[in-house]
Amino acid sequence: MPGPASILITGASSGIGAALAMSYAAPGAHLALLGRSAQRLAEIAARCKERGAMATVLALDVTDQAAMKEAIAGIDGRYPLDLVVANAGIAKNQESPDFARQLVGTNIVGMLNTVEPALEAMLPRQRGHIAVMSSLAAFRAFGGPPGYAGSKAWARLYGEALRGRYAGKGIAVSVVCPGFVATPMTQGAAKGGMSAEDAAETIKAGLARNLPRISFPRDMALRTWLANALPDWWTDRAIRRKWQASQRK
Numbered sequence: 001m002p003g004p005a006s007i008l009i010t011g012a013s014s015g016i017g018a019a020l021a022m023s024y025a026a027p028g029a030h031l032a033l034l035g036r037s038a039q040r041l042a043e044i045a046a047r048c049k050e051r052g053a054m055a056t057v058l059a060l061d062v063t064d065q066a067a068m069k070e071a072i073a074g075i076d077g078r079y080p081l082d083l084v085v086a087n088a089g090i091a092k093n094q095e096s097p098d099f100a101r102q103l104v105g106t107n108i109v110g111m112l113n114t115v116e117p118a119l120e121a122m123l124p125r126q127r128g129h130i131a132v133m134s135s136l137a138a139f140r141a142f143g144g145p146p147g148y149a150g151s152k153a154w155a156r157l158y159g160e161a162l163r164g165r166y167a168g169k170g171i172a173v174s175v176v177c178p179g180f181v182a183t184p185m186t187q188g189a190a191k192g193g194m195s196a197e198d199a200a201e202t203i204k205a206g207l208a209r210n211l212p213r214i215s216f217p218r219d220m221a222l223r224t225w226l227a228n229a230l231p232d233w234w235t236d237r238a239i240r241r242k243w244q245a246s247q248r249k
């Protein structure tokens, strides 16, 4: 089966989104690259074009509902979208009350602002694929930032619910759940994590198979699954001990 020809990626100016754009860049493909930094997007677009793809830069904030609706409809009018990756996101280890609210705006409302116009474009032709960027933190935060984990749990359930709702209407929905990937978002915290390029290849392979959930790296996904399968008291104690050990360092 040929891969998607028209792809829109939010958060394409950095990390996983930029690596995904590069991975899909090939002759015959059109990439709509969305993010706030016009300069970084232009750099990624130039690299995609070097690989023979066409690319359009959409320098936008995903929290701007009207601008997102107009931009996605505009791209779809010129290059009917096969795949939309709702990837833009923010995270911080220490979440101030202000930042916790920004998280809701970007990771949750920004996703709605991406997915709703994408569905509007895809539903009449009963064809298209939407990828929702969640995280392994959506299953268990392990003492990580609560607002972020909450936003990713929302994304996971939202994507899973969309998949069920639109299964009979020709729209595929996949939920992507990375663990640690070495990107600007994780900086030093991603020791032992996957590279953004490997993450992009894993996501691309999972999307090609229309997997409902794409979780990686495998060992981290397995540990997360195990933590949820074990009794809550056991997991809770293990998390507390890990936190206490980190405070002694």
Ligand SMILES: NC(=O)c1ccc[n+]([C@@H]2O[C@H](COP(=O)([O-])OP(=O)(O)OC[C@H]3O[C@@H](n4cnc5c(N)ncnc54)[C@H](OP(=O)(O)O)[C@@H]3O)[C@@H](O)[C@H]2O)c1
Residues within 6 Å of the ligand: 010, 011, 012, 013, 014, 015, 016, 017, 034, 035, 036, 037, 038, 040, 060, 061, 062, 063, 087, 088, 089, 090, 091, 106, 110, 133, 134, 135, 136, 177, 178, 179, 180, 181, 182, 183, 184, 185, 186, 190, 193
């Ligand atoms: N790295 C990991 O270990 C990991 C693990 C699990 C899940 N994830 C998820 O994967 C996604 C990508 O993360 P990453 O690690 O690649 O991070 P990253 O390198 O920091 O990239 C984040 C991207 O989101 C864009 N973005 C942020 N706020 C935006 C806004 N308001 N409007 C438009 N674009 C916005 C940024 O672009 P601009 O700055 O140009 O706006 C950037 O392109 C996120 O949703 C993240 O939560 C990452």
